[in-house]
Amino acid sequence: MRNTNADRKWIGLIVLLLIAEVLWLLMDLQVIHIPYFSKKSATQNTKEAGYIISSKKDLKRRGANSLIWEDTQPKDILFYHDSVLTLSQSSAKLYLKDQTDLELSENTLVTLEEPEDKSKSEIRLRFSRGDMRARNPSFKTSVIGDDWVINLDKGSDIVLRKDQGSYEFEVVSGSATLKTETGEQNLTQDKVLTLNDNQKIETLVKSENLQWKEKKPVRIYTLDDKADIPLEWKGDATTLVINKSGAAEQGQEVKESRNTASVKLDHGSYKIRLKNESGISEAKTVEVWRAPHIYLKKPLPRDRLKTNEPHEFVWTTENGVKTYRVQFFSKGVPLRQENAEQNFKSLNFQEEQDLQWQVQGEDEEGFAIPPLYNNEIYLRDEPLQAPKLKTPGVKKETAPAGAKLNFKWQWLIQAVLTEAQAKEENYEVNFEWEPVSGADQYVLEVSSTPDFRKPELIKTLSSTSYLWKKVKYKKYYWRVASGNAKGRMGLFSEPMELQLEEIKVVEAIPQSAPEPVAEKSAEEEKTEEPKPSEEVAKPTEPVVETEIVLPEIPSGLGIALAPSYKYSKTSGAEETNVDLQGPVLFGLQLSYKSGWVNKHNYHFNLWTSMQTWKPQPQDEYPLQDNLKIRESIMTFDRGTLNEKMRWGLIAHENFIPERESEDSLKVKSQIAFGLRASRLFDVSDVWQNTLGLSALTSGKTHEVMFDVQSKMYFAKPEDKFRWMLGVGANVVRQTHKDGGGTQADLIFLLGLEQF
Secondary structure, X not given: OOOHHHHHHHHHHHHHHHHHHHHHHHHHOOOOXXXXXOXXXXXXXXXXXXXXXXXXXOXXXXXXXXXXXXXXXXXXXXXXXXXXXXXXXXXXXXXXXXXXXXXXXXXXXXXXXXXXXXXXXXXXXXEEEEEEEEEEOOOOXXXXXXXXXXXXXXXXXXXXXXXXXXXXXXXXXXXXXXXXXXXXXXEOOXXXXXXXXXXXXXXXXEOOOOEEOOOOOEEEEEOOOEEEEEEEEEXXXXXXXXXXXXXXXXXEEOOOOXXXXXXXXXXXXXXXXXXXOOEEOOOEEEEEEEOOOOOEEEOOOOEEXXXXXXXXXXXXXXXXXXXXXXXXXXXXXXEEEEEEOOOEEEEOOOOOEEEEEEEXXXXXXXXXXXXXXXXXEEEEOOOEOOOOEOOOEEEEOXXXXXXXXXXXXXXXXXXXXXXXXXXXXXXXXXXXXXXXXXXXXXXXXXXXXXXOOOOOEXXXXXXXXXXXXXXXXXXXXXXEEEEOOOOOEEEEOOOEEEEHHHOOOOOOOOOOOOOOOOOOOHXXXXXXXXXXXXXXXXXXXXOOOXXXXXXXXXXXXXXXXXXXXXXXXXXXXXXXXXXXXXXXXXXXXXXXXXXXXXXXXXXXXXXXXXXXXXXXXXXXXXXXXXXXXXEEEEEEEEEOOOOOEEXXXXXXXXXXXXXXXXXXXXXXXXXXXXXXXXXXXXXXXXXXXXXXXXXXEOOOEEEEEEEEXXXXXXXXXXXXXXXXXXXXXXXXXXXXXXXXXXXXXXXXEEEEEEO
């Protein structure tokens, strides 16, 4: 008899360990606070240093005692020893306690430090990288680098930039002093200093003859990968010096006697200067950002609207867009423009006309965001009514009879390929609608997207039905508008959704029929004489076929928590090396085991995990975002009568590192499929052990996987639900064109299974 008290003790201990692990995670994330155990707040024992005036998109802040970068909002308080980071297409304005204003461009990292003399209100800034502008009208300010210090005099305005190890210092107004290991040097408005890795200082003189006609910063939103930037200046420039944040300096020659030029720039933040023999100009700031996509939701393309009635124009909202402009055109000529603070506008039109409408955005600083596309609409005084749609009839197109599926793996065709085959077959859809008074023709539109931007079918019909053939297996939307031959238009009906995915085609496998036996007539039976050698058969007892008794195999569903410890060392293109080691707290395993089905049994198992990996040490990777990695393994095995070897399929979702920028990388999800062989050991009410080997490929990536899993059950044999405690592991060797590596997971299981 099993000792159930001992089982309960084990289960209780496991539950307490899981609770402790969850509490530890919540304390580390500062979600909850437990006295004597939680971390001290990052704001304790610190003083306020300032606040955030405004921010654009992703602005991060990290406290001195925190390992987590937090999202920030305008008016958030900043403290001494806080680090502030702007990401791609991000900017911020900060106000510090000594009345210093800071402007941070994208990909910039600064830390606020206390002055050495705490009785003064001066603030020390540690500048790590990026592009920053500082103004201190009332107090002195110090900016610290790796091996240099700049002391700003009261009332100074200075610009600092770091690119690939070199620093650039420019005084817009006032004065400052640069201290390095080699000595001190004054910074004035008439020159620009650059500091290289070898502590060599280069001085560039500003030329008063080279001036930009427009000195204000420029921000261009573009829907393409690059944007054309027009430039105009005064003076005889010979070269345009283009500095992109985080990239090497580039030069573009200027044609003689030209004061204008156009440069094509990809996304990023730039400083552009004019240069000739006498010196350089001030820097012009140019930002090229990817434009947010504003989609038009209502009215739809080619919609008909009634005049002298209000109509709602609706579009999607996007982060970074403060105001919207609804613009109307007729044959490309602007006719009307309406401003909106929200993503909708109610408008009225008095005249019949054909228009195109689009929505342009504007960010908080007044820079224009281009429209993604425009929709055509028709305004009519007395449009015909919209037809009433009927439920369409759907059937599969007739296909020639195929060959019989009578081979060893027909179970796989039935279980896996039935729906896949249905998706590749064609269907017939019969669209019908009610007639409309005054209409002698109808326009039918069918689209695979609800916005009807690119319909797959547009038909002008004289009847109230249409049979659409060779229809593919997916979702559609359809609508109908009425009209007549004289050109009078009618309103479109509300779109109806056609869910073709809900059709499940399951073909029954034809069974071979027994061959017919010819019956003998009565006369043939009478005239037929027995052969001499034949004996009269004696009646015999019926033969009883003994039933094969299969060993009992429990069937049912299972679910388990599956935290793990992960090790991954892999590489990709452009020296993207990833070395990950640590616990993965979120993991889940789902399983299904069938009983005997025609002398076979089936096993399905899905394990998935999700973890966010933070760059360590973070000071060396300030521009590296956290890596969110998901890994999943799905297996489908088929067991035979002897229950030793099993064969089946496997799918593995993994990742490949890729270069995102010069200073950061990202991971790309990769799914590989393959064949699997496994062996099941020690199947009983208490234990179950599995060993497997798989070969997988995605076409470009190849993997070999070894896995093992052991489960122990805590319950009586007659219990329907059983607690399970287990451990598993998998080791993957991955190879592809640009690299590969080894990955391993040690998985801990705690779950419940139904038998």
